[in-house]
Amino acid sequence: MRAEFTVTRGAFRLDVRIAADDVVAVMGPNGSGKSTLLDVLAGLVRPDAGRVEIGGRDVTALPPHQRRVGLLAQDPLLFPHLTALANVAFGPRARGLPDPHAAARRWLAEVDAAHLADRRPRALSGGQAQRVAIARALAAEPDLLLLDEPFAALDVDAAPALRGLLRRVLRGRAAVIVTHDPLDALALADRVIVIEDGRVVEQGATRAVLSRPRTAFTARVAGLNLIPGIAQPDGLHTDGRVIAGTVDAEPGEPAVAVFRPADVAVYTEPVHGSPRNVFATTVTALEPHGDLIRVRTPELAADLTAAAVADLALEPGAAVYLSVKATEVTVHAATG
Numbered sequence: 038m039r040a041e042f043t044v045t046r047g048a049f050r051l052d053v054r055i056a057a058d059d060v061v062a063v064m065g066p067n068g069s070g071k072s073t074l075l076d077v078l079a080g081l082v083r084p085d086a087g088r089v090e091i092g093g094r095d096v097t098a099l100p101p102h103q104r105r106v107g108l109l110a111q112d113p114l115l116f117p118h119l120t121a122l123a124n125v126a127f128g129p130r131a132r133g134l135p136d137p138h139a140a141a142r143r144w145l146a147e148v149d150a151a152h153l154a155d156r157r158p159r160a161l162s163g164g165q166a167q168r169v170a171i172a173r174a175l176a177a178e179p180d181l182l183l184l185d186e187p188f189a190a191l192d193v194d195a196a197p198a199l200r201g202l203l204r205r206v207l208r209g210r211a212a213v214i215v216t217h218d219p220l221d222a223l224a225l226a227d228r229v230i231v232i233e234d235g236r237v238v239e240q241g242a243t244r245a246v247l248s249r250p251r252t253a254f255t256a257r258v259a260g261l262n263l264i265p266g267i268a269q270p271d272g273l274h275t276d277g278r279v280i281a282g283t284v285d286a287e288p289g290e291p292a293v294a295v296f297r298p299a300d301v302a303v304y305t306e307p308v309h310g311s312p313r314n315v316f317a318t319t320v321t322a323l324e325p326h327g328d329l330i331r332v333r334t335p336e337l338a339a340d341l342t343a344a345a346v347a348d349l350a351l352e353p354g355a356a357v358y359l360s361v362k363a364t365e366v367t368v369h370a371a372t373g
């Protein structure tokens with residue numbers, strides 16, 4: 038997908054230039070233009086100038102149904118009078134496949150929803166309906182899949198399973214996913230684009246953008262400590278050590294250990310205690326961060342009060358031990 042366009046909506050103007058053949062997460066404050074970007078890619082809004090190319094075709098002048106684009110909204114938006122199977126068969130039938138129901142069964146199985154085939158949407162939970170909606174979007178075999186906060190309407194309990202499923206089905210596809218959650222970006226996206234006030238202010242590999250944010254917005258939503266390695270049942274294995282945490286990834290999968298700078302304690306003497314992860318390192322910088330001071334080391338960050346920084350006499354070059362409880366660490370599968 039290649040998009041280079043300008044579009045105005047009332048007083049708002051969105052100006053983007055993006056190219057992606059993999060999974061891209063779009064983040065940004067409310068009103069920054071994320072939905073407008075999806076609308077232009079989907080063909081629901083015509084740009085004032087520029088060009089949109091999807092699957093190698095110039096689709097700028099094409100209506101939505103000729104673009105080979107799939108849209109997954111926050112709400113599943115299934116046809117209420119059709120069974121799950123008939124909902125999923127819609128795309129294959131529209132494309133003239135000889136056996137749309139057989140295709141629909143395959144896609145339902147792909148999202149672990151074969152057993153829901155005969156149910157109507159009102160008999161599905163939010164998570165089940167969203168699974169069926171994913172199958173329906175994929176069954177149309179789009180060149181580009183657009184996902185608008187696909188977990189926003191789900192219970193916190195339903196989101197992790199669906200995230201794992203999307204990670205599986207998005208692999209090797211072109212997709213643009215709007216999300217507020219940096220963990221979605223980490224789990225699903227190869228790259229992240231940050232939009233602020235109608236402009237792309239940051240883009241790059243997911244892990245690089247989220248761990249080294251260059252704008253205040255990205256720092257606020259992300260600014261997470263991320264350590265890459267391999268998931269195992271006891272935590273993340275990296276550089277010959279184990280970082281203990283709650284594991285939300287398959288054993289052996291590439292993953293990142295994630296924790297917030299506010300959950301990191303800093304000591305100038307060695308610390309012990311088994312439920313803690315301790316990192317011996319060196320302070321590289323001290324930066325104001327809201328009411329706190331962000332203590333940076335080559336790999337990690339910790340947020341401390343100014344009083345704590347003074348008590349510890351921290352300054353660049355100081356040898357320190359960073360400590361984070363295993364309960365504050367999650368291990369997520371990561372593509373980017």
Ligand SMILES: Nc1ncnc2c1ncn2[C@@H]1O[C@H](COP(=O)(O)OP(=O)(O)OP(=O)(O)O)[C@@H](O)[C@H]1O
Nearest residue numbers: 046047048049065066067068069070071072073074
């Ligand atoms: N149909 C419309 N007519 C006029 N202005 C619009 C229209 N749709 C959106 N806008 C304006 O365009 C700007 C960008 O909106 P958009 O929905 O793309 O932002 P967003 O990043 O998706 O925000 P959110 O995170 O709140 O969903 C906003 O200022 C909004 O008020």
